[in-house]
Amino acid sequence: MSTLLDVSAVTLRYKTPSSLVTATERVSFSVNSSDRFVLLGPSGCGKSTLLKAVGGYHKPSEGSIRIKGREVTEPGADRMMVFQEFDQLLPWKTVLENVMFPLCVARNMSKAEARERARAYLDKVRLTKFIDSYTHTLSGGMKQRVAIARGMAMEPDILLMDEPFAALDALTRRQMQDELLQLWEGTRFTVMFVTHSIAEAIKIGNRILLLSPHPGRVKAEVSDVDQVSATDGSAAQLERQIHDLLFAEPGHRE
Numbered sequence: 001m002s003t004l005l006d007v008s009a010v011t012l013r014y015k016t017p018s019s020l021v022t023a024t025e026r027v028s029f030s031v032n033s034s035d036r037f038v039l040l041g042p043s044g045c046g047k048s049t050l051l052k053a054v055g056g057y058h059k060p061s062e063g064s065i066r067i068k069g070r071e072v073t074e075p076g077a078d079r080m081m082v083f084q085e086f087d088q089l090l091p092w093k094t095v096l097e098n099v100m101f102p103l104c105v106a107r108n109m110s111k112a113e114a115r116e117r118a119r120a121y122l123d124k125v126r127l128t129k130f131i132d133s134y135t136h137t138l139s140g141g142m143k144q145r146v147a148i149a150r151g152m153a154m155e156p157d158i159l160l161m162d163e164p165f166a167a168l169d170a171l172t173r174r175q176m177q178d179e180l181l182q183l184w185e186g187t188r189f190t191v192m193f194v195t196h197s198i199a200e201a202i203k204i205g206n207r208i209l210l211l212s213p214h215p216g217r218v219k220a221e222v223s224d225v226d227q228v229s230a231t232d233g234s235a236a237q238l239e240r241q242i243h244d245l246l247f248a249e250p251g252h253r254e
């Protein structure tokens, strides 16, 4: 197993006109190739900020972020992001064109190459029938599938997913979680996934990093999720253990 991403003692801050907000403090972890690495913690603990920093959109105040040994200093096609919002697609382009666009622009592919690659990934997310549709005609789940296909088609080193299913209804959310795992079984891509749902973390992740409430610090890492949750009844037990670890601080209320 090789280390792909190394986050070392990273502190992330926001400067506002009136104050300095510390989002995360001295957070360290590493992600290996083919990990389904989940960042889990309560609202405001800095999960999204950490993901943005890995994406190259937020510079650490202290510490370093390295991918394949190179320091992350800006966004790059080696790290693709999928967001929660349904409006991350270009409404004036069709489904196929949305997936082709970054392939042409950031990967310098010819239109024919990009079309072929985009079709293959849209097929993986079961959207072949909808390639010529405009995105406003799609359901929330279908839009997220397009965003996932667009990210995966770039074949990045790591796919960064920021609560991608949080705005979906419960049934669609479960379907999308299953589909993501099936996609992973097929290609074993590396994914970093942000959620504040313990159940979702256990379902998606093989490793889960638990962050404390604001400012986010590492509380613990659960690194054998697949083995533990495969045993009968133990997913529920793991959920309780993670809950206790996350909310152990005296006086902290959910």
Ligand SMILES: Nc1ncnc2c1ncn2[C@@H]1O[C@H](COP(=O)(O)OP(=O)(O)OP(=O)(O)O)[C@@H](O)[C@H]1O
Pocket: 014, 015, 016, 021, 022, 023, 041, 042, 043, 044, 045, 046, 047, 048, 049, 050, 196, 214
């Ligand atoms: N643009 C910003 N300017 C100032 N402070 C910010 C900004 N964005 C986030 N913060 C603050 O940084 C901290 C971490 O925010 P972040 O969105 O990363 O947390 P999170 O764990 O992803 O939360 P949630 O689960 O609610 O999305 C919070 O205290 C938040 O108020």
